[in-house]
Each structure stands twice: as structure tokens, then as C-alpha cells.
Amino acid sequence: MIYHKKLRLMCVTLFVSIIVFACKQECRQSITINGSTTLETFIKSAAGTFEKSHVVKINIITSGSLSGLAALLDGKSDIADSSVKMPAEQLWNAQKKGVMVKEFLIGYDIIVPIVHPSNKVKNLFIGQLSDIYAGLLRYWKDVGGNQGNIIVVDRNDNSGTKLVMSERFFESTKIAPGSIKRNSDTDVVSYVARHPAAVGYISKRCCGNKVKSININGFDGIKENVEKGYYPLYRELYLYVNEKSYKGEIKSLIGFIMNTAGQDLLQKAGFIPVSCMNKLSK
Numbered sequence: 236m237i238y239h240k241k242l243r244l245m246c247v248t249l250f251v252s253i254i255v256f257a258c259k260q261e262c263r264q265s266i267t268i269n270g271s272t273t274l275e276t277f278i279k280s281a282a283g284t285f286e287k288s289h290v291v292k293i294n295i296i297t298s299g300s301l302s303g304l305a306a307l308l309d310g311k312s313d314i315a316d317s318s319v320k321m322p323a324e325q326l327w328n329a330q331k332k333g334v335m336v337k338e339f340l341i342g343y344d345i346i347v348p349i350v351h352p353s354n355k356v357k358n359l360f361i362g363q364l365s366d367i368y369a370g371l372l373r374y375w376k377d378v379g380g381n382q383g384n385i386i387v388v389d390r391n392d393n394s395g396t397k398l399v400m401s402e403r404f405f406e407s408t409k410i411a412p413g414s415i416k417r418n419s420d421t422d423v424v425s426y427v428a429r430h431p432a433a434v435g436y437i438s439k440r441c442c443g444n445k446v447k448s449i450n451i452n453g454f455d456g457i458k459e460n461v462e463k464g465y466y467p468l469y470r471e472l473y474l475y476v477n478e479k480s481y482k483g484e485i486k487s488l489i490g491f492i493m494n495t496a497g498q499d500l501l502q503k504a505g506f507i508p509v510s511c512m513n514k515l516s517k
């Protein structure tokens with residue numbers, strides 16, 4: 236008799252546990268983040284950590300910064316993560332659609348030009364890099380390298396990195412004819428590592444040992460040189476939301492990323508925390 240009572244109690248307890256677990260799974264809020272391929276690793280890390288202490292499911296899509304921003308304005312994502320400030324055209328579209336955009340600066344990223352390890356070029360001036368991407372400098376010998384044509388590796392049109400480089404450093408969206416387009420930093424690294432005549436640009440955190448980063452204006456792309464204003468190739472990293480949706484778990488998630496724990500994860504991912512903003516803006 237006692238055995239049967241215990242068995243029934245165990246069955247009831249198990250049944251209640253299953254119901255509670257199912258309810259939690261069904262009741263979890265879903266948050267969709269769409270945007271930057273550069274920020275993908277960090278966003279996945281931050282989302283995974285956040286999910287452990289919140290009843291929420293975070294879906295991550297990496298279609299590129301500009302596509303992520305467009306998805307936010309179309310109501311197809313809750314948060315856009317972007318490696319470029321929202322362009323004026325998209326801000327205008329937001330206004331037309333009645334979307335009140337809220338912007339969060341979460342950190343900084345260093346961009347470095349990369350070449351094949353066999354390339355003897357160690358430094359380029361920013362004007363030379365710009366001329367290479369414009370097609371005005373076409374041979375490595377013109378910048379102190381070996382004989383042969385320069386293969387220009389660019390990013391696709393949805394890339395925030397491309398937009399930053401084109402507008403802030405190249406001062407032109409016209410890229411050398413015949414340039415190679417790649418979807419992500421890792422794709423650029425893979426191509427340059429296999430082509431000795433290639434040049435590309437990537438987030439420094441993706442450099443590795445398969446390619447060689449080169450200096451700009453005589454300075455290495457390191458955090459200290461960025462902070463001192465010596466190294467020019469860096470960009471801001473952002474999160475964007477529709478202000479009407481900035482509440483509940485969406486607000487909590489952004490707060491987590493902006494606070495110490497999230498900023499520590501950002502730094503571990505190879506970026507510069509937003510706390511360096513004052514140094515970078517001098």
C-alpha cells in the first residue's frame with residue numbers, strides 16, 4: 236500500500252515537472268537579432284549567457300549590417316546589430332514607416348588591411364590603400380612590393396565594413412574593376428591566404444596566422460595606437476531597436492550587453508569596450 240502511494244506521488248511529481256517545463260518552453264519570449272557578420276561570434280556568446288538566466292529564446296541571423304537594419308525597419312527582427320552607423324537613407328525610411336529608432340554604441344572594432352604572408356609590403360599610407368581600391372594603383376611594385384597585378388578583395392554590398400571603408404577612408408563607393416567580393420571576414424582571409432597577389436581588409440580579430448596584416452601610415456593596428464589617434468582604421472559597433480519595442484527582455488538583453496558582463500564578453504571577442512569611447516573621440 237505504501238509502495239503504491241509512493242509510486243503515485245512520484246508519477247504526479249513527474250507529471251507536474253513535465254507540465255512546468257513545457258509551459259516554460261512555450262511561454263519563452265523569442266527575440267530575433269539580425270545583422271553583422273563581424274559581430275556574430277560576440278552576439279552568440281552574449282545571447283547564450285543571457286539565455287541561461289532568462290526565460291527567452293534568442294534567434295540570430297547574420298545577413299550583414301545593412302540587411303539587418305532593413306529587417307528591423309520592416310518589423311522582421313527585434314534588434315539589429317551593425318558594424319556601421321545607420322545610414323541617412325535608412326533613417327529616412329524609418330521616419331516614413333513610423334519606426335522610432337533607438338541607437339546603442341556598444342564598442343569599437345579595428346580594421347586591418349591583409350596580404351599574403353609572402354608579400355614583402357609592410358606598410359601602406361591610407362591614400363595608397365584608397366588608390367588601390369579605386370583601381371588607380373594596380374601593381375605591387377608601385378607600393379614597394381613584388382612584380383604583378385594587385386588582386387583587390389572587397390566585401391559585398393550588405394557589409395557594414397564595406398560601407399565604413401568606402402565612406403570614411405576610400406571616399407568613394409567605386410571599387411577597382413575586376414575586384415573579388417566576399418561575404419565575411421573569414422571569406423576574405425581564406426581568399427587572401429590562397430592568393431599571393433591579393434589584398435583585403437578585415438576586422439583585426441579575424442587576422443590569424445594565415446595572412447599578414449600591414450601597417451597604415453607607419454602604425455600597427457593595435458588598441459594603443461587607436462587610442463592615441465595614430466591608427467585611423469577603426470569603426471563603431473552598434474545595436475538598434477524600434478523604441479516602441481524597447482521593453483521587457485529586449486531592454487534587459489541590451490542592458491546586459493552594455494553592462495560589465497557584456498562588455499567583458501565583447502573584449503574577449505577581440506573588440507574594444509565602449510568605455511574607451513572618450514579616448515577614441517579625442
